[in-house]
Amino acid sequence: MRYVAERVGSLAAVTSPPYDVVVRPDGLRALETADPYNIVRLILPQADTPADRHRQAAETLRRWQADGILAPDPEPALYVYEQRDGHMLQRGIIGALRLSPREEGVVLPHEEVMPHVVEDRTALMRATDANLEPLLLAYRSDGSVTGAAAVLERAVQGRPLLSTPTEDGFSHHLWRVTDPADLAQIAADLRHRQALIADGHHRWATYLRLREERTGPGPWDFGLVLLVDTARYPLRVRAIHRLLHQLSPAEALAALGAPDAHRTPPGPPGSGSAAFRVRPVDGPLPQALATLAKAADEPGAGNAFLLAGHGGFLLLDRPDPELLARTIPTDRPEAWRTLDATVLHSVLLERIWKVPDTPSHIGYIHDAAAAVEQAERHGGTAVLMHPVREGVVHDLARQGIPMPHKSTSFGPKPASGLVLRSLALG
Numbered sequence: 001m002r003y004v005a006e007r008v009g010s011l012a013a014v015t016s017p018p019y020d021v022v023v024r025p026d027g028l029r030a031l032e033t034a035d036p037y038n039i040v041r042l043i044l045p046q047a048d049t050p051a052d053r054h055r056q057a058a059e060t061l062r063r064w065q066a067d068g069i070l071a072p073d074p075e076p077a078l079y080v081y082e083q084r085d086g087h088m089l090q091r092g093i094i095g096a097l098r099l100s101p102r103e104e105g106v107v108l109p110h111e112e113v114m115p116h117v118v119e120d121r122t123a124l125m126r127a128t129d130a131n132l133e134p135l136l137l138a139y140r141s142d143g144s145v146t147g148a149a150a151v152l153e154r155a156v157q158g159r160p161l162l163s164t165p166t167e168d169g170f171s172h173h174l175w176r177v178t179d180p181a182d183l184a185q186i187a188a189d190l191r192h193r194q195a196l197i198a199d200g201h202h203r204w205a206t207y208l209r210l211r212e213e214r215t216g217p218g219p220w221d222f223g224l225v226l227l228v229d230t231a232r233y234p235l236r237v238r239a240i241h242r243l244l245h246q247l248s249p250a251e252a253l254a255a256l257g258a259p260d261a262h263r264t265p266p267g268p269p270g271s272g273s274a275a276f277r278v279r280p281v282d283g284p285l286p287q288a289l290a291t292l293a294k295a296a297d298e299p300g301a302g303n304a305f306l307l308a309g310h311g312g313f314l315l316l317d318r319p320d321p322e323l324l325a326r327t328i329p330t331d332r333p334e335a336w337r338t339l340d341a342t343v344l345h346s347v348l349l350e351r352i353w354k355v356p357d358t359p360s361h362i363g364y365i366h367d368a369a370a371a372v373e374q375a376e377r378h379g380g381t382a383v384l385m386h387p388v389r390e391g392v393v394h395d396l397a398r399q400g401i402p403m404p405h406k407s408t409s410f411g412p413k414p415a416s417g418l419v420l421r422s423l424a425l426g
Contacts (some may be wrong), residue, residue, distance in 0.1 A: 001070045001130075001420040002162070008069065009035045011164035015172075015417040018133055018199065019043040023370045031228040038071050039417030041396055043124075043132050050120060054127035055081070061128050065422075071078055072425055073176065078186060079419055080155040081226060083412050090235075091152050092228035093186060094134050094174075094419050098210045099221055107137065109137075110397040111201045112405045116359070120322050121206040123310050130424055131224035131421040135200030136235075139193045143231040147189030151182045162418070172415055195227060198235055198410035219423040226414045237393070238409040239385035242344070243363035243379065244355055246368075249310035252381050253278070275314040275323050275352055281306070285369060288313040289384065296340075296386035303343040306384035309375030319343060327351050333401060335392055340385055341404040346399040348383075363408045 008014050013035035022028050022044060031040040032377045045057040064070045079094040097107075125131065145153055155175040162174045177183065197204055207223035214220045228235065244252070256278055281291045288306055295304040304317040328337050328346045336342060349355045355362060365371040368384050375382035388408050396403060 001072050001425075003037070003066055003417065004071050005162065006069075008037050011162060011418075012166055015164065015166055015415045016040045016043065016116045018413050018416055020202070020364070021366050021413065023365060023367060026368075031152055037064060041130070042128065042130075043416055044372065045124075050123065052365050053358075054123045057124060057130075058127040061130060070420065072422065075178055078177045078183060079151050079161075080177060081414060081418070082156060082173040082175075083170045083414075084173075085170045085412075088236075088412065090228060090233045091094075091156070092226045092233070092414075093148060093152070093177075093190075094224070094414070096222035096421060097137075097225045097227075099207055099223055107204070108194060108196050108397040109201055109204060110196060110393050110403055111407055112402045113201050113205050114357075114405050117202045118205045119208065121202050122209050123335040125206055125210060129422065131203075131423070133200075133201050133203065133416040134224045134226040134419065136223050136410060136413055137191070137195040137227050138230045138235055138410065139195040139196040139227060140231045141189075141193070141229045144287075148186045149189075149229060149232060151177060151186050154182075164418075166415055170412060170415075172418060174418055190227065196394060198228070199413050200225075201405070219425075222421075224419070224421040229251050235390075235410045236412065237387050237390045238284070238366070238411060239368075239387045240406040240409045241365050241368055241385055242383040243365050243371050243374055244353070244361065244381040244383065245363060246361055247353055247355055247381050249307060249314075249375075249381050252353060253308060253314070275347065276319050277316075277318040279315045281313045283313055285313075285372060289303050289368060291315060292384060292386055303338070303340050304386060305340065305344065305348070306374045308382040308384060309380055311376070316348075322350075325348065333396070333399065335396060336401050336403065339388065339392075339403060339407065340406040341388075344383065344385070345404050353424040366409050 003011060003014055005011060014037050016022060016031050016039045022031065022040060028044060031038050041060055042057050043061070045053040047053040047056050061070070064171065081092055081094050083090045141147070141149065150350060155177055158175060160173040161176050163171065165171045177186070204223070211220050256276060281288050292304055292306040292315065295301055297313055301317050302319050304315065307314040307316060324343065324347065328342060345357065349357065366373070371382040374380065388403070393403070393408055
């Protein structure tokens, strides 16, 4: 299904970032007011209870279909999807990926999931009978313009099915592929490849759960995905930051033994006061993030984090090795044990700050400026992260070792609202 362009104000006004990238409440409110038919009303419905939210999304979807706001394409297709900004070009294929058991080990997750999010996404998808957003999957070819790549190159020579800009500076273009020879060429190329889940672990877990609920073959045996060949179109890897709603910067520093934040805290190893070196760093935010990047890349420096929310920035680095050895689980590879997300959750959040990993205590925000702004506004603490190297992600995924949830943000992510998949229509 796609929006009927003539029935909405503009395609740009009805699109949205993926549900977990929307910064709430400000970003959500801006999208809701951009157009009465913005896709955010389906992917992030607003009501008092989860059941009411899911029911509302289902009713909204049915109403939009009945009113001709959303309509099915006349024939089954794959879609060539392109995103461009001033510095980047990304192309991939949107389609329905089979979820049969024989595909296990072909699609590689790399992050753990949060059960409450999977439960919510499952209930929403079950209520709406639809895949509302494509996952982002990354595979790697030899880089030649053959197979699926050749079909993409031919498709983009024609007139796009739709084109629209979005506020993030990207332009989006979509082409429909229906020729049986082209579809067979894509299928033959992709059949033996392996893909990494770049974005959408919770939706992937939702796909699998909903498939398992059915006993016979049907549309639930497939899930909507965007497949990108990173040999030709490399993805960016960015960090996902944490917003600690109920921990003030003063409380965070006190637990670290640095109430004045202007000295390296004394104390015996592992006492909390010597868990990390704490230093104020200069702003503004881009300069502070550059300092974080330098600290994270410094040989032997260990893990590094940037705290914000008190009108300035603090760098936490050089964690106490003895504390790490006592605190972090030993049943995982060294690459997992030294991840920033592992150290943050196992040492800082669980051991030192004692912050539960629940939505009321921790928010996951992709944009650093938004995380800092919300921390400043509401008295919380933003923990800004440095991106994980892409090679580490792939190595752990191939070993079947999931990283802590929300460890990475691959992008650019597909805009939500350009292609939906109705399971009720088959």
